[in-house]
Amino acid sequence: MQSVVEDKSPTDSQGQFAGNMMTTQMLVIDLLDFGRKTFPQQEIVSRRLEGDIHRYTYADCWCRTGQLAHALTELGVQAGDCVATLAWNTYRHMELYYAVSGIGAVLHTVNPRLFSEQIEYIINHAEDRYVFVDLGFVDILEAIQDQLPTVRGYVILTDSATMPKTSLANALCYEELLQQQPDTFTWPRFDENSAASLCYTSGTTGHPKGVLYSHRALVLHAQATVSRALLDLQSDTVLLPMVAMYHASAWGAPYAAPLAGSKLVLPGKGMDGASMWELIKSEQVNVGLGVPTIWLTLHNYLTEQEITVTPLERVCVGGAASPIGMVRTYAERYNVYWQPIWGMTETAPLATSLPPTSALLALPKEQRYELQTTAGRAAFGVEMDIFDADDQPVAHDGTSSGELRVRGPWICSQYYKNDDLSSFPNGWLATGDIAVIDPQGYMRVVDRKKDVIKSGGEWISSLEIENIVSLHEAVNECAVVGVKHPKWDERPLLLVVLNKGMQADQATILEYLHGKIAKWWLPDAVEFVAELPKTGTGKVRKNDLRDQYFHYLSTQGKTS
Amino acid sequence: MQSVVEDKSPTDSQGQFAGNMMTTQMLVIDLLDFGRKTFPQQEIVSRRLEGDIHRYTYADCWCRTGQLAHALTELGVQAGDCVATLAWNTYRHMELYYAVSGIGAVLHTVNPRLFSEQIEYIINHAEDRYVFVDLGFVDILEAIQDQLPTVRGYVILTDSATMPKTSLANALCYEELLQQQPDTFTWPRFDENSAASLCYTSGTTGHPKGVLYSHRALVLHAQATVSRALLDLQSDTVLLPMVAMYHASAWGAPYAAPLAGSKLVLPGKGMDGASMWELIKSEQVNVGLGVPTIWLTLHNYLTEQEITVTPLERVCVGGAASPIGMVRTYAERYNVYWQPIWGMTETAPLATSLPPTSALLALPKEQRYELQTTAGRAAFGVEMDIFDADDQPVAHDGTSSGELRVRGPWICSQYYKNDDLSSFPNGWLATGDIAVIDPQGYMRVVDRKKDVIKSGGEWISSLEIENIVSLHEAVNECAVVGVKHPKWDERPLLLVVLNKGMQADQATILEYLHGKIAKWWLPDAVEFVAELPKTGTGKVRKNDLRDQYFHYLSTQGKTS
Ligand SMILES: Nc1ncnc2c1ncn2[C@@H]1O[C@H](COP(=O)(O)OP(=O)(O)OP(=O)(O)O)[C@@H](O)[C@H]1O
Ligand SMILES: Nc1ncnc2c1ncn2[C@@H]1O[C@H](COP(=O)(O)OP(=O)(O)OP(=O)(O)O)[C@@H](O)[C@H]1O
Ligand SMILES: [Mg+2]
Ligand SMILES: [Mg+2]
The missing domain is CATH 3.40.50.12780 (ANL, N-terminal domain)
Structure with missing residues (x-):
């Protein structure tokens, strides 16, 4: 009897013990x-x-x-x-x-x-x-x-x-x-x-x-x-x-x-x-x-x-x-x-x-x-985890945050014609998103690495503040960005688009935030604007806002 | 700039122009x-x-x-x-x-x-x-x-x-x-x-x-x-x-x-x-x-x-x-x-x-x-077609029948340690089922190649007869098998298990079939049995029935 079992190590793709299934390819x-x-x-x-x-x-x-x-x-x-x-x-x-x-x-x-x-x-x-x-x-x-x-x-x-x-x-x-x-x-x-x-x-x-x-x-x-x-x-x-x-x-x-x-x-x-x-x-x-x-x-x-x-x-x-x-x-x-x-x-x-x-x-x-x-x-096929700056996995406790990494068969392993593999550590895609994962596996992006506000060596999540402000009845849209501060390095600035025909001032909005976030997360200023700049895909251009408002606090004399 | 495009023929698995996606394998x-x-x-x-x-x-x-x-x-x-x-x-x-x-x-x-x-x-x-x-x-x-x-x-x-x-x-x-x-x-x-x-x-x-x-x-x-x-x-x-x-x-x-x-x-x-x-x-x-x-x-x-x-x-x-x-x-x-x-x-x-x-x-x-x-x-992933004895595709008209062949990534390409590839013609699995496919793609098995009844050089579908007989109110289960006939080679014999407490005779059942199938498909005899032999998976053992009843017509003098 002919034996197909020559090398049984299935990790060896040459001599592996393969199934007898058709090699039909999956095409678009x-x-x-x-x-x-x-x-x-x-x-x-x-x-x-x-x-x-x-x-x-x-x-x-x-x-x-x-x-x-x-x-x-x-x-x-x-x-x-x-x-x-x-x-x-x-x-x-x-x-x-x-x-x-x-x-x-x-x-x-x-x-x-x-x-x-x-x-x-x-x-x-x-x-x-x-x-x-x-x-x-x-x-x-x-x-x-x-x-x-x-x-x-x-x-x-x-x-x-x-x-x-x-x-x-x-x-x-x-x-x-x-x-x-x-x-x-x-x-x-x-x-x-x-x-x-x-x-x-x-x-x-x-x-x-x-x-x-x-x-x-x-x-x-x-x-x-x-x-x-x-x-x-x-x-x-x-x-x-x-x-x-x-x-x-x-x-x-x-x-x-x-x-x-x-x-x-x-x-x-x-x-x-x-x-x-x-x-x-x-x-x-x-x-x-x-x-x-x-x-x-x-x-x-x-x-x-x-x-x-x-x-x-x-x-x-x-x-x-x-x-x-x-x-x-x-x-x-x-x-x-x-x-x-x-x-x-x-x-x-x-x-x-x-x-x-x-x-x-x-x-x-x-x-x-x-x-x-x-x-x-x-989804089935996607594996995800969060890691700290030393590549160590972070606990899935719903509060500890780390950079989100994912892997799976529909995830990029390298940019096209690009030798820079810094976004692909150890077989993962490092997403640039900062996230928490809870014990049930629910994931929440708390910020983007590049949008996170570094205030006095600590992180402030712009997304969390935005999420709360968006609940205020007068608010149509908002964005929080880190702007220059002489002492704290960066401090949050809150930009708000009001609902048509509605009114609110800085004090009202800050009062609304009070007690809902840590005191030192409170934005240093609230600026009311007619609209927020968006990318072609409808996302707020935070980098543009940061550039535009970078010296806002010193210009407005709000750096006390 | 480094170019990964050396050989653009994607059929060449060596030099193919591959996507930059992770090679994550799908494991059970x-x-x-x-x-x-x-x-x-x-x-x-x-x-x-x-x-x-x-x-x-x-x-x-x-x-x-x-x-x-x-x-x-x-x-x-x-x-x-x-x-x-x-x-x-x-x-x-x-x-x-x-x-x-x-x-x-x-x-x-x-x-x-x-x-x-x-x-x-x-x-x-x-x-x-x-x-x-x-x-x-x-x-x-x-x-x-x-x-x-x-x-x-x-x-x-x-x-x-x-x-x-x-x-x-x-x-x-x-x-x-x-x-x-x-x-x-x-x-x-x-x-x-x-x-x-x-x-x-x-x-x-x-x-x-x-x-x-x-x-x-x-x-x-x-x-x-x-x-x-x-x-x-x-x-x-x-x-x-x-x-x-x-x-x-x-x-x-x-x-x-x-x-x-x-x-x-x-x-x-x-x-x-x-x-x-x-x-x-x-x-x-x-x-x-x-x-x-x-x-x-x-x-x-x-x-x-x-x-x-x-x-x-x-x-x-x-x-x-x-x-x-x-x-x-x-x-x-x-x-x-x-x-x-x-x-x-x-x-x-x-x-x-x-x-x-x-x-x-x-x-x-x-x-x-x-x-x-x-x-x-x-389902997506499965391709199916029907073929005649000369390997030619048969029309999907809902009436022309041929052997069903299928292919796809979860379909067998060879039996284990078995060199006989006769069930795998041209990259298909030949299923041994005789089927029709209608213009909308609905497939119906009309018989198994080995169960089909060859009467006077023509085919009789045992499944079609069974399907009709199973509708009779007195019938609990039934099976049609081809048994030996001196003139026609094979003729259909119908085996019937009646519902508990119900009665019916050969004439009633044949009368019931009358007009619903071609006249020459009418079974030559109906035999009432207490049960049908089944495989371990609950299918009727037609081969056993065929063996058991093979000489039925001559024994019963029904070969006129
Ligand atoms: N449910 C979500 N919650 C929070 N952020 C999300 C969510 N879904 C997507 N995002 C954000 O969108 C990003 C992916 O967006 P996309 O790939 O469309 O372009 P981009 O990252 O916005 O732009 P680019 O990478 O070209 O600068 C994620 O990295 C994440 O920051
Ligand atoms: N929907 C269906 N209609 C008609 N026949 C069917 C249907 N589904 C499955 N079958 C029959 O069952 C067969 C597949 O059964 P399975 O692989 O379980 O074992 P088997 O073919 O009965 O036994 P073995 O091949 O071991 O002799 C098909 O080839 C076909 O004949
Ligand atoms: Mg991106
Ligand atoms: Mg079978």
Whole structure:
């Protein structure tokens, strides 16, 4: 009898005792293939850049994705080539997600909100061959095209009728490219560890850094996303990703939706309250994805319109901490479950969440809201822990904080073409977030390493102060930043945007904080502002605020 | 700037353009680790062989699994070694599932219902080092121990108080082995393609054949199992696997339950109606897993007891075709959704199902029942197609039949230590099932290749006839087999078990079939029997029936 057991050490990948299972690879194209086979009539609805609403089915999407694959092949795009997009959330961008990765090329989603030097830098760093661009972003490329030597052509995401005049060399029309192509394509099979897509962080310090996702990572991430531990998507879900497809793949929604058979509602560039609400109402959206600011925008709009009844059941909220005021407002005013999420570009991006299990919903209201301001627990596949400055693990006691580190099959192990491994100690990704983990595994980001306020050698958590201030009825938004202080090094400054028509002064706000935080955490000053500066993804630009207000205390003579 | 792009061909696994993602491997132990971290207080309830009900939590299970890993290590079990079990569904078997695979060894679940020569054959073929055995199966091993040269010892799954007298050489007591061990274990990390467990088919022809599952296959299968496309398990689910852990891993329930956080109810050897119902009622089981015969057993018991109200919401039914009569009975009498499943030992085992989506539940009743007699559609990860005798694909028109072939990451690519690749043509597993697939992708097994009746060069589907006969009010169970006929080669013989206290004769039954199938499909005879012979997994032994009744027509003078 023939024996396959030669070397039984399973750590030895050569002579290991392997199972007798097929080596079928997990590829991104399989997700759409499953969706179009299992839910062919499910819809993808898009607000187009042309202004109208477009709707088609997964079956249609599959055919056009096949056409696009033929077009890419004709353009000479090969396996391993990078293809860039500068585009909002629409069906055409979705087609690019699947066709580019499907032929073995790499989809590079460029964030059009980066500075133009950064856009130039990352297109060159990625060595993009083609750029597919939305109508509104053509001018960005016109200005830098002479500095983009690797780019062979620009494809404008529109049809002949609406092709703009452009100075772009070799400008092509997306719909014309697809028109004559056959709608079936023989998708190649290849190693699941191959690169599928590329996304750069915004690079608040230094050059943006690229995260190169593999097919394996994206498929496993999509399966986790669909599961009850994260977004819990199903064929009844009508999903509105109010997060951009140019940033962290819209949290993977384009990959997860076909797997779940969910209806996908793509908002185009309509990120304002009115546009958002229009789609929610007309498409009966029941699950939304977005940063807290987006849900604040929606809340402000609904308040203005005196609307409290919505088809929404859940909003899934990440990218920043969940303020308890918003958690409560969404629960009590709109009957919507606010589902916190934690993740980052480097984690594909979803890693933790707090799904509305019946055990959670059975808790007393206030206890539940409190939990909803954490980031929840790690999904299957993600391991997380917190470490001190000496790389020692910190206790999971809910109060001791340390830098959050994560690892798992959809977590970045190195930045693209970058030898600096300082963010990847001992096989972990060091996230730059300061967090606590409680004995039940609930994680809470208490600050970012770079935002934490160092006052007299001790740390003050800006997030904790913001969370409390956001509960004050007059407060719409707020931010706490560390500003220069001659004696304490840094002290907290609180910036507040008031609700429309509401009044409050420094004394009221400080009084409100009194007793809720340590006395020495109390901000040295409160400044009322009309708005807070935001990144393209809707996050408060704390670095800008810090720069702007750095000498605030001395200028205002508040350094006593 | 350093370039990692040297060879862009992603099919070249050496120089491929790989993503920058962590190489974290998917291992079986991670499933239980997730369960004990995320749902530490969730319960595992077992009917023990000792007779009582045992309950503990995932947290407890984790600790004892750690102790068992230490014990196995002390026994000298090494990575790659095979460890056999002859055991029913209990928490101790669950501990073995995780500890054996967790240390890198291979769990060989032996089916105690095999003939003793087959048990001897497979233990030797697998080269098992230890056998862990339930109280009731000790005698099986006593009889063959002299023929088992690779086995170093036998561990009896009980405590000192109930240790039986045994002639087994080197007999150890499970609870004694665990007692002094520390309850934390440092689980090794290794290649996910390593073998994790081994299960032999029953070998109705020739020797049983081994299916060697990898960690990767079992983890991906568990994720698919938990998903809405298959079993849709969640933390509210109370799952009763009425399928044996010694056969196809109880359909993966021990792996899937911790991932979903479901309560797991393990029936021990209590496969009868009364024992089953006792657990369903006391533990408030809402999802059951089992072959059709099991649900017939339960139905017969409930009818006897005049019970119609149960906590069950779904029964997931595979291993044999779903008779429409049972689908209807469970819906209308018990308000339970009968969820069909298709799979086999070679597919880990789950591959297709028909989950109760709201779209399905919205269909007219009769149309839905009809769909529930199919095997549903393929889960994400499983590709399936049907082929004719010349390896050509057969149309998916719902009527043309061909041999079903499947492929995917949890599907067998070769039998263990077996060079015969005839069941694995062109990278597929040829299942031996004859099936049709309709344009929507719903698959229906119309027969097994070996059970199909060849009459005058044409095929008669035994399953289709059985499905109709099972609807007759007097019929409890039935089977159709092909028996010898001088002119037509084979003709169908129908065997019927009547409901208690009911009457029917051959003419009534044939009359009932009349007009519902082609005239030449009508069985040549109907034989009324007290019961049908079943395999250890509850399937009708058609080969035995065929042998027994092969000359029936000539003996009875019915060959005109
Ligand atoms: N639930 C959460 N609570 C608190 N902070 C969160 C949460 N989810 C995400 N974040 C913050 O968002 C970060 C990830 O954001 P993302 O990757 O989208 O870009 P960025 O880190 O804001 O920008 P860049 O890295 O490009 O400067 C996390 O590191 C964390 O600081
Ligand atoms: N939904 C279903 N409809 C019809 N038949 C089914 C269904 N599910 C499973 N089966 C049958 O069960 C078979 C798989 O069973 P399993 O692997 O448990 O052992 P077996 O094939 O009965 O025994 P062995 O291969 O050891 O002789 C399938 O090949 C198929 O014939
Ligand atoms: Mg970041
Ligand atoms: Mg079989």
